[in-house]
Amino acid sequence: MSTYRVKGVAEETERLWVDSMPEAYERWLVPTVFRPFAVDLARRVSERTPGRVLELAAGTGVLTRELVAALAPGVVTATDFNQAMVDSGRVHAPTAEWRQADAMDLPFGVAEFDLVACQFGVMFFPDKPTAFAEVRRVLTPGGTLLMSTWGTIDTHDFQAAVFAGLERAFPEDPPTFMVSVPHGYADAQVIVTDLHAGGLDCVAIETVTLEGPGASFADLAAGYCTGTPLRPEIEARGDLAATTKVVAEEMEARLGTGAVTGRMTAHIIAATPTA
Numbered sequence: 001m002s003t004y005r006v007k008g009v010a011e012e013t014e015r016l017w018v019d020s021m022p023e024a025y026e027r028w029l030v031p032t033v034f035r036p037f038a039v040d041l042a043r044r045v046s047e048r049t050p051g052r053v054l055e056l057a058a059g060t061g062v063l064t065r066e067l068v069a070a071l072a073p074g075v076v077t078a079t080d081f082n083q084a085m086v087d088s089g090r091v092h093a094p095t096a097e098w099r100q101a102d103a104m105d106l107p108f109g110v111a112e113f114d115l116v117a118c119q120f121g122v123m124f125f126p127d128k129p130t131a132f133a134e135v136r137r138v139l140t141p142g143g144t145l146l147m148s149t150w151g152t153i154d155t156h157d158f159q160a161a162v163f164a165g166l167e168r169a170f171p172e173d174p175p176t177f178m179v180s181v182p183h184g185y186a187d188a189q190v191i192v193t194d195l196h197a198g199g200l201d202c203v204a205i206e207t208v209t210l211e212g213p214g215a216s217f218a219d220l221a222a223g224y225c226t227g228t229p230l231r232p233e234i235e236a237r238g239d240l241a242a243t244t245k246v247v248a249e250e251m252e253a254r255l256g257t258g259a260v261t262g263r264m265t266a267h268i269i270a271a272t273p274t275a
Helices: 010-019 021-028 030-046 062-070 083-092 128-138 157-169 188-197 217-226 230-235 240-255
Strands: 053-056 076-080 097-100 113-119 139-150 200-214 260-273
Touching: 021 030, 021 083, 021 217, 030 062, 030 113, 030 139, 030 200, 030 217, 030 260, 053 062, 053 128, 062 076, 062 083, 062 113, 076 083, 083 097, 113 128, 128 139, 128 188, 128 200, 157 217, 157 230, 157 240, 157 260, 188 200, 188 260, 200 217, 217 230, 217 240, 230 240, 240 260
Parallel strands: 053 076, 053 113, 076 097, 113 139
Antiparallel strands: 139 260, 200 260
């Protein structure tokens, strides 16, 4: 997950990422929500046997870990906009090269990378065509962008339940981050258009549904409420602990009291530089 600022969050979100959010995200969300897709995307990357790989919006390094395990040493450079995430990522994936970097102004030269990977980060980029133009600039002429973005919120059992819990907790003014940002870039035609504007041709879009096993709904609720930009939205409206409890109860009510599992749908997009 990227740490770019989004409308309505700004400096308070930046402070919270620095203070506590990265490790809450890593502890409670990464194993269940993000690792299944990281394994899948790393497999797709390794099948292309790239010489050099750049990862954007790497967060705490869930995809990074899979990439360094699948590829030769020294291949992966991981970046994130937020220094706190970079610091956390270095701990969790120390064999990658880590850099703080803005996806819309990458600190790399022309044609430095054979492949650019981005897992669930593009939704956060304020100017997506500009970010795609930067990807095109740093890619070799025959290079590839592989990225993932969530489908609509109704196709993600966990995140739909989180939003329903927030609607219960704040019926007059529920936090909108989950719908507007992580699930706000699900239209394939919009993605294709933005890629083209950045000088990239979409060569494949595959919709993939995976299951995420978890330890408990309490853990997942804690991850979402304290380890994502939902946190300042919740704290601006009410009590964080009480809201987290409501979200956990809603997840259990919707998804059952047995094994913690849920279906999650994402689009996997491949693009190459326009000739």
